[in-house]
Amino acid sequence: MKKVIFVLSTILVLSASNFAFSQELGTPNPNELVVSDVDLTIIFSGFIIALIAIFLFLARHQILRKKLEYDKGDFESKKNRDYEKYHSDWSSDDYIGKKRKSDDEEYKKSLKNSNFPDYYKILKTPQTATQDQIKNQFRLLVKEWHPDRNPDSSTKEKMAEINKAYEVLSDKERRKNYDKYFDVS
Numbered sequence: 001m002k003k004v005i006f007v008l009s010t011i012l013v014l015s016a017s018n019f020a021f022s023q024e025l026g027t028p029n030p031n032e033l034v035v036s037d038v039d040l041t042i043i044f045s046g047f048i049i050a051l052i053a054i055f056l057f058l059a060r061h062q063i064l065r066k067k068l069e070y071d072k073g074d075f076e077s078k079k080n081r082d083y084e085k086y087h088s089d090w091s092s093d094d095y096i097g098k099k100r101k102s103d104d105e106e107y108k109k110s111l112k113n114s115n116f117p118d119y120y121k122i123l124k125t126p127q128t129a130t131q132d133q134i135k136n137q138f139r140l141l142v143k144e145w146h147p148d149r150n151p152d153s154s155t156k157e158k159m160a161e162i163n164k165a166y167e168v169l170s171d172k173e174r175r176k177n178y179d180k181y182f183d184v185s
Contacts, residue, residue: 075148117174119165119178127179131170 021148035043110131125137141162147155168174 070148073148094132116181117161117165118182120168120182122165123169125169127182129169131172134166134169138162138170 032092052079123134123137123141125134142159144161145158146157149161156174168178
């Protein structure tokens with residue numbers, strides 16, 4: 001790279017140091033460069049080859065990238081990426097764009113019906129787990145229960161539970177509120 005910069009800077013300095021001579025009819029200028037059509041074709045071809053080489057160099061990681069099993073497979077999650085970004089079958093969309101129901105009301109109702117979920121058990125973490133531990137465990141469970149890897153009919157329900165548990169336990173305020181009711185039960 002240093003050699004290329006040195007050569008380019010030398011060419012620039014030498015081209016700037018050339019003196020301009022007036023052109024008189026009939027007198028050949030000794031400093032004038034005459035380039036034939038064949039030479040122009042060779043120079044142009046060289047520039048095209050250099051551009052292709054630069055493009056290949058910049059795109060080498062994409063070209064040489066190993067194709068994974070996901071790339072080869074025809075999975076449902078690859079078909080509509082835009083829809084997947086904004087909609088998920090794993091969690092409810094009942095409060096997108098609306099005000100979310102109060103967690104207190106939801107927890108009180110669950111306590112009355114005696115179906116209060118143990119989010120720590122769902123995520124397989126202790127109650128003393130840190131945010132990083134919860135996030136790591138969530139990622140492991142998502143890899144294990146992803147519908148593309150696990151085609152069972154109960155996979156979507158399990159993913160909804162995992163997402164809900166992570167949604168509550170990853171938010172400090174919601175986790176504190178959940179722990180308050182979880183200790184009561």
